[in-house]
Amino acid sequence: MKSAAQIVVLDAGGQYCHLIARKVRDLGVYSEVRPSETPAADLAGATGLIISGGPNSVYDPSSPTVDPAIFASGACVLGICYGQQLMAHLLGGTVQLGDKGEYGLATLHLLADEAGSASPLFHGISGPQQIWMSHRDLVTAAPPGFSVLGGTATCSIAAIEAPARGLYAVQFHPEVVHTSRGREILSNFLFGICGCRRDWDPRHRVPQIEDEIRQAVGGRNVFFFVSGGVDSTVACALCQRALGAGRVQGVYVDTGLMREGETDAMRSMPGLSIESAEAQFLGALAGVRDPEQKRHIIGEEFVRVQERIVESRHLLDGHWILGQGTIYPDTIESGGTEKAAVIKTHHNRVPGIQRLIEAGRIVEPLRSYYKDEVREIGRELGLPADVLDRHPFPGPGLAIRCLCSEIEAGVQATPEGCILPLHSVGVQGDSRSYAPVLSIDELDHARATELINRISGVNRVIARVRTAAPLADLRVRVSALTPERLARLRHADAVVRRLSHSSGFDRRIWQFPVVLIPLGTSEAPDSVVLRPVDSVDGMTAQSVAMPNDLLDSISTELLAVEGISGVFYDLTNKPPATIEWE
Numbered sequence: 001m002k003s004a005a006q007i008v009v010l011d012a013g014g015q016y017c018h019l020i021a022r023k024v025r026d027l028g029v030y031s032e033v034r035p036s037e038t039p040a041a042d043l044a045g046a047t048g049l050i051i052s053g054g055p056n057s058v059y060d061p062s063s064p065t066v067d068p069a070i071f072a073s074g075a076c077v078l079g080i081c082y083g084q085q086l087m088a089h090l091l092g093g094t095v096q097l098g099d100k101g102e103y104g105l106a107t108l109h110l111l112a113d114e115a116g117s118a119s120p121l122f123h124g125i126s127g128p129q130q131i132w133m134s135h136r137d138l139v140t141a142a143p144p145g146f147s148v149l150g151g152t153a154t155c156s157i158a159a160i161e162a163p164a165r166g167l168y169a170v171q172f173h174p175e176v177v178h179t180s181r182g183r184e185i186l187s188n189f190l191f192g193i194c195g196c197r198r199d200w201d202p203r204h205r206v207p208q209i210e211d212e213i214r215q216a217v218g219g220r221n222v223f224f225f226v227s228g229g230v231d232s233t234v235a236c237a238l239c240q241r242a243l244g245a246g247r248v249q250g251v252y253v254d255t256g257l258m259r260e261g262e263t264d265a266m267r268s269m270p271g272l273s274i275e276s277a278e279a280q281f282l283g284a285l286a287g288v289r290d291p292e293q294k295r296h297i298i299g300e301e302f303v304r305v306q307e308r309i310v311e312s313r314h315l316l317d318g319h320w321i322l323g324q325g326t327i328y329p330d331t332i333e334s335g336g337t338e339k340a341a342v343i344k345t346h347h348n349r350v351p352g353i354q355r356l357i358e359a360g361r362i363v364e365p366l367r368s369y370y371k372d373e374v375r376e377i378g379r380e381l382g383l384p385a386d387v388l389d390r391h392p393f394p395g396p397g398l399a400i401r402c403l404c405s406e407i408e409a410g411v412q413a414t415p416e417g418c419i420l421p422l423h424s425v426g427v428q429g430d431s432r433s434y435a436p437v438l439s440i441d442e443l444d445h446a447r448a449t450e451l452i453n454r455i456s457g458v459n460r461v462i463a464r465v466r467t468a469a470p471l472a473d474l475r476v477r478v479s480a481l482t483p484e485r486l487a488r489l490r491h492a493d494a495v496v497r498r499l500s501h502s503s504g505f506d507r508r509i510w511q512f513p514v515v516l517i518p519l520g521t522s523e524a525p526d527s528v529v530l531r532p533v534d535s536v537d538g539m540t541a542q543s544v545a546m547p548n549d550l551l552d553s554i555s556t557e558l559l560a561v562e563g564i565s566g567v568f569y570d571l572t573n574k575p576p577a578t579i580e581w582e
Contacts, residue, residue: 014053051083079169231325257397291582426459524565
C-alpha cells in the first residue's frame with residue numbers, strides 16, 4: 001500500500017468522484033479520495049488536488065465546500081463540474097443557478113483554436129471536442145485573473161485557468177469514457193502541470209485484494225450467494241484463491257426473477273447448489289409497484305433466504321462470513337459516500353445487508369472496482385471469457401425491468417411528442433430524478449438529447465418503433481408484478497437476446513436491457529422498450545443505434561408475443577437516465 005497519494009480527489013458528492021481517482025491510478029499515479037472539507041494543512045503532501053463534481057448548488061449553505069487555503073497551498077488544483085463552480089464561487093467569479101441543466105454529449109470549442117495560444121491542460125488537443133456534461137448551475141463570469149479556455153453551445157465558460165497559480169477547472173467530465181480526449185486532459189494535468197511521477201501499477205490489484213480478503217475474513221469461512229454473473233463469480237474466485245476452495249461455499253438462489261435458461265445453466269456448475277425461492281420472492285412482491293420498494297423487498301428477502309440456508313447448514317457458530325460481488329457503482333448509486341445522492345438502492349445495500357456490514361459479517365472483494373476492472377481481474381485469475389464477457393444483469397432481476405402502475409391514464413400529446421404516464425429513474429446533475437417519459441416518432445438520438453436538455457420534468461426519451469394501434473389509443477393500465485407479466489418479459493428478453501446474439505450485435509454493446517411497460521390495449525396490455533447501451537464502467541452510458549434489419553426482425557417477433565402491443569427504443573444516454581428504468 002502507498003503511504004501518501006500524489007493526487008487527492010476531494011469528494012463533493014459526485015457520482016463520478018471515485019472514478020476520477022481510478023482514472024488517475026490507471027495513468028500510473030497513486031491517488032485517493034478524501035472529504036472535500038479536508039483542511040489544506042492535511043493535504044500538504046499532495047502534488048495535485050482534484051475537486052469532484054456533486055449534486056448541489058454552491059448557493060446552498062449546506063453544500064459541500066473546500067478549504068479556500070488549498071488555492072494558495074502550492075498544490076495544483078483541477079475543479080471538475082461542481083468543482084469548477086465551487087472554485088469560481090470561492091475566488092470571486094459568478095455562478096448562475098440553473099433550472100434545466102445540460103446532460104450527455106456536447107461539443108467543446110477551444111478558444112485557443114482561434115487565438116493560437118494553447119493551455120497546458122489541453123496540450124496536443126485542438127479542434128471541436130466531444131465531451132460529457134451533467135450539470136444544472138454554470139459559471140457565467142470567471143474569477144479575477146482567470147482566462148476562459150473554451151465553451152459549448154449552451155455553456156460559454158466550460159474551462160478556465162490561472163496557470164501562474166496552478167489553478168484549472170472544467171465544467172465537463174474528463175474522467176468518463178464519453179469525453180473523447182478526457183484521458184489526455186487528465187494526463188496533461190498530472191504530468192504537464194503537476195509534474196507527477198509514475199508510482200502505481202494496476203497489476204498490484206489481485207495480491208492486494210487477496211490480502212484484504214484474508215484480513216476481513218480471519219479464521220472464518222465464506223459463504224457466497226452466486227448469481228451466475230461476472231461480479232459474484234469473480235468475487236467468489238478471489239476468495240477461493242485467497243483462502244482455499246475448502247473454505248468457500250456457494251449457492252445459487254432462483255428468485256423467479258431470472259432470465260430464460262439461467263437456472264438450468266447454473267445446475268451444471270460444480271460445487272454449487274440450487275435453492276428454489278420463487279414462491280417466497282413473488283409472494284413478497286405481490287401488489288408492490290414502487291421501484292424503490294421492490295428493491296428493498298428483494299434485498300430483504302435475500303437476507304431471509306441467506307439466514308435460512310446459513311441456519312440449515314449450521315453456519316451460525318461464528319465461523320462464517322457472507323461474500324458479495326458488490327462493485328463500486330452499486331455502492332455510489334445507493335448513496336454510499338457521505339455526500340452522494342441516492343439514485344437507487346441496490347439489493348446488496350438494503351438495511352439487512354447494512355446490519356451485516358456493520359457487524360463485520362460481510363466481505364466484498366470488489367467493492368472499490370468497476371465492471372471493466374472486474375473483468376480484468378477475472379482474466380488475471382484465468383476465468384473463461386464466456387463468463388467474463390457476459391452482459392451485466394441486475395441483482396433484482398426482471399423485477400426492475402417490469403414496470404408497474406397504480407393508475408390508468410392515456411398519453412398526453414405535446415408539440416414535441418407524447419408524454420407517457422410512466423416514471424423512470426434518472427441521474428441529473430449527480431442527483432436522483434424520477435420523471436415521466438417522452439415518446440417521439442423518430443429514431444433520432446440527437447433530437448432526444450436536445451429535448452432532454454430543453455424540457456424540464458422529463459428524464460428519458462423513447463422512440464416508437466412499431467405499435468399495433470395508434471399511440472394515442474394506447475393506455476397505461478393498473479398493473480403489478482405478476483407471474484403472467486414476468487413470463488411475458490422473460491419471453492421478450494429471450495427473443496431479443498437470441499436475435500442480437502445471432503446477428504453479432506450483442507458483441508458491439510455493453511448491455512441490452514429489455515423493459516416491459518404497462519402501455520397497450522385491453523387485449524395486449526404491455527409494450528416492450530429496447531435499451532441497448534455502450535459503456536465501460538456503467539457510470540455513464542450512451543444509447544446505441546442497431547441495424548435497421550435487426551430492429552425490424554426484433555420488433556416483428558415481439559409483436560407476435562401474446563400481450564404485447566408495441567415496441568419502443570430508448571434513445572437516452574446516462575445521464576440523464578440511468579441504464580435500468582427502475
